[in-house]
Amino acid sequence: MLKANNLRKTFSPGTVNEKFALNGVSLQLAERDFITVIGGNGAGKSTLLNAIAGVFPIDSGDIFIDSKDVTKYPEHKRSQFIGRVFQDPIMGTASSMTIEENLAMAHRRGKPRGLGWGITNDERALFIDHLKILGLGLENRLTSKTGLLSGGQRQALTLLMATILKPRLLLLDEHTAALDPKTAQTVLDLTERIISENQLTVIMVTHNMKDALKTGNRIAMMHEGDIILDIGSDEKKSLHVSDLLEMFEKASGDQISSDRMLLS
Amino acid sequence: MSIDIIGTLSIGLLWGVMAVGVYITFRILDFADLTAEGCFTLGAAVAARLITVGASPIASTLAAFAAGAAAGALTGFFHTKLRIPPLLSGILTMTGLYSINIRSMGMKPNIPLMYDNRTIMSDFAKMFSISNKIAVFCVALICVSIVIFILWWFFNTEIGYAMRATGNNENMIRALGVNTNVTKMLGLMLGNSLVAFSGALIAQFNSYSDIGMGIGTIVIGLAAVIMGEVIFSDKNSYKGLIAVVLGSISYRFIIALVLELSRLPTTDTRGISSIVLAIALALPLIRKSLIRKKPPASLEREVA
Numbered sequence: 220m221l222k223a224n225n226l227r228k229t230f231s232p233g234t235v236n237e238k239f240a241l242n243g244v245s246l247q248l249a250e251r252d253f254i255t256v257i258g259g260n261g262a263g264k265s266t267l268l269n270a271i272a273g274v275f276p277i278d279s280g281d282i283f284i285d286s287k288d289v290t291k292y293p294e295h296k297r298s299q300f301i302g303r304v305f306q307d308p309i310m311g312t313a314s315s316m317t318i319e320e321n322l323a324m325a326h327r328r329g330k331p332r333g334l335g336w337g338i339t340n341d342e343r344a345l346f347i348d349h350l351k352i353l354g355l356g357l358e359n360r361l362t363s364k365t366g367l368l369s370g371g372q373r374q375a376l377t378l379l380m381a382t383i384l385k386p387r388l389l390l391l392d393e394h395t396a397a398l399d400p401k402t403a404q405t406v407l408d409l410t411e412r413i414i415s416e417n418q419l420t421v422i423m424v425t426h427n428m429k430d431a432l433k434t435g436n437r438i439a440m441m442h443e444g445d446i447i448l449d450i451g452s453d454e455k456k457s458l459h460v461s462d463l464l465e466m467f468e469k470a471s472g473d474q475i476s477s478d479r480m481l482l483s
Numbered sequence: 484m485s486i487d488i489i490g491t492l493s494i495g496l497l498w499g500v501m502a503v504g505v506y507i508t509f510r511i512l513d514f515a516d517l518t519a520e521g522c523f524t525l526g527a528a529v530a531a532r533l534i535t536v537g538a539s540p541i542a543s544t545l546a547a548f549a550a551g552a553a554a555g556a557l558t559g560f561f562h563t564k565l566r567i568p569p570l571l572s573g574i575l576t577m578t579g580l581y582s583i584n585i586r587s588m589g590m591k592p593n594i595p596l597m598y599d600n601r602t603i604m605s606d607f608a609k610m611f612s613i614s615n616k617i618a619v620f621c622v623a624l625i626c627v628s629i630v631i632f633i634l635w636w637f638f639n640t641e642i643g644y645a646m647r648a649t650g651n652n653e654n655m656i657r658a659l660g661v662n663t664n665v666t667k668m669l670g671l672m673l674g675n676s677l678v679a680f681s682g683a684l685i686a687q688f689n690s691y692s693d694i695g696m697g698i699g700t701i702v703i704g705l706a707a708v709i710m711g712e713v714i715f716s717d718k719n720s721y722k723g724l725i726a727v728v729l730g731s732i733s734y735r736f737i738i739a740l741v742l743e744l745s746r747l748p749t750t751d752t753r754g755i756s757s758i759v760l761a762i763a764l765a766l767p768l769i770r771k772s773l774i775r776k777k778p779p780a781s782l783e784r785e786v787a
Binding site (some may be wrong): 335428 | 508617637639640641642643644645647648651652654655656657658659660663
């Protein structure tokens, strides 16, 4: 379904700040794969997601979605395949626009926009149905600005926005990292539910190793811009966090570099 | 003391069209666009020139509108294609427009509209046989109403949503499939066409266009935007637009009042404009410090 071959990306090439963010990383996803991606700070996890989403052009390599070469597609054109949720809750919605306006824009993801009404009555009814599923009472606040929502509410809404048109690929970039533990759990539960109900193909970046083990059918570990471990569902089920740490050290020849990852 | 109520209302409405244009670029698109300074004069110059060569006032005004859109497109080109920062893109267009404006006026720094030159206002007065002053007010009100109605509709369309989101959260709307270069370009064209439209109306109202008449446009426009927000605080679609026009009217009354009380010459208007805008911008801070000086009684005891 997704095929990313030998992706390379260097930021600020030729300067003292030169950073090899992606070092020939390859990743293939089958239909309905749900892969979690872990790794230390600066391992290239977010860069990988952004490269797939087309936020910046890559230096070399190619990306196929449904065997269509999208390597040269700009970000807005790739959006027809891809739904995204970001780490920062502020990033996911237009804060001075209302809940229904945000959902209406998401409902037109990747489609040409014209001079028709930005939202229709049919859509409103649809949004109410979907918002009820979130169980946050947002269905009664359609005309509230999203800037008034809490971080957890916004992430839940962003998740709904990313999936209201079923995406071919869902990219979650540490979307629970900025939330308190309880809210993070709620959003994660919701994430799993939406993914299984819609049978989505997903890449989820996380700092939380427990979450990474618990959710999804595959787990990948990144180090210095490459995937150094990719574990399938059979082996993954029997793994513990301590096993993961051990495997990481063996594969990278390095201590785990992120304190956040150890602490969580 | 006497303030010309109808006259001040009319001026507030006519300049209100310009303020709405500034509101679109500065607030909705979040683009600090200085094109307006040159664009206001451009509208006035184009309309005055066309009227003096015998074109119909409405056609001349529409031509000014189109010229403004072209100026906005130029700024948009500098920014989206050549990747020049917003402020500098606007300054480039604004500066270049000075030469274009002089050329549009036939290499002269001003064009007076003579008694026998028609204007939208004089046509309107003749058509309904009303006084010029009432005609100006009616034309101003009609123009503002049409602009607000069309913008209200536009900002509720799919493209309108995309444009509002571009100024609000560019990354997010790009992730939802919008080419933000297009929405920025459209927003700059729309905003500046309204600024030029307002310039064309003011030229006909004043019976002249002058190369210096656009100086201070941004300050006057922003003063109206901020006052609209402070006094009628609502940033929602059409209410926000109406608030800007009301802000523009309030601003004109303040200027009229200050000039009346102080007996200053009208050339001091722009100085007063800057002071009014500075105060309006500082209002949130002033308000906060006033509140801090008077903490609730219970708190005071605790601190003591």
